[in-house]
Amino acid sequence: MSRVADPAELARLLRGTWAIRATTFPYWMSAERKNPRVTFELVQPSPLQLREVYEYHRPDKGDREVEAEAAWAGRHFSWRMHGRSRLLASAYVVSDTPATPDIIAIHFGRSALLRQSAVTILARPALDPDEVRRAVSKDTHSFELSADEFWQLQWLAPYSPPSPASSDSLA
16 A cells, blocks of 8 residues: 655645545544534644644534644654643554545544544545545545445535524514
């Protein structure tokens, strides 16, 4: 399996905002978290360190944000959440998908809290979620997904908050 292993290439590839389109990561599989996305920001180029800002919407609490950091450890990222979730730590690798630079798979390793490996499919927000699913299903090899991993993915439906009722209605 090939993986993106050059820190400079990883920094270039990851920088910016991505929509979380599918996952086996339990945190994102909750029905309470809608439209999750992550923004990768470069903290330092060498050794490579990234700041990750995860944003999502909770219908009962509004927009939420959590932060994590990822430090390049030679063949993978060492990853840790900040704040109340700081006990959540893992390692991850980015699948090498040169034909589709706007869709990537991140493979998280097992951790004390996670207790299982997990996969998350990220896509640039402008891409249609159905197109992302089709692209991944047609080329699971490039995303380093086994058949079991692909079938375990939970594809996240885009969510639009209901618009507030207009006070100008003539009821």
